[in-house]
Amino acid sequence: AQTVTQSQPEMSVQEAETVTLSCTYDTSESDYYLFWYKQPPSRQMILVIRQEAYKQQNATENRFSVNFQKAAKSFSLKISDSQLGDAAMYFCAYSGGDDKIIFGKGTRLHILP
């Protein structure tokens, strides 16, 4: 079975600084997707970034980028120029052949003004 591990329950970063959230996963599949979702206090799940496993190039979305290391099964999220609105729970997630999206335990990100 696939698993997603986030080892950082909480992190803090100064406003305008850069922070990296870690995620590792385990799978025997070769074709899958990885995601980072943001869950603000409203609890609405918001897709931050998506990575297709067969693409070697790391995905980027404005201030958000990932470091995808397929062999190491690592998928970290870098947030540049952190803003107060980035404060939220961040979930790393995996979706493979059965289409299910499996989530890690999450990392709560605090932005310090």
Add this chain to the structure above:
Amino acid sequence: GAVVSQHPSRVICKSGTSVKIECRSLDFQATTMFWYRQFPKQSLMLMATSNEGSKATYEQGVEKDKFLINHASLTLSTLTVTSAHPEDSSFYICSAFWDRRKAEAFFGQGTRLTVV
């Protein structure tokens, strides 16, 4: 853009009663929807996969007789919590793939269930 709407957003029910939660894909058809449960300050736990026109597939440890899922149309899946008890109190979230090939999923706003 694609939207998944969940209703109600909050519900309080008495112990022993049943409550139904609806999940609708508003501008796309979803043959498959997913139901998650989220305890406070915890992750989303997949409960079941809802398949249009067929039985839902439940994850291990999820009681199918407690959590009844019906996916009668391509835009609506319902989760009914039967004979609810206080331990069923939780936040329930549904999701649906807008584009399965790209694994683009959208999530409902969630339903906070409180059983008293």
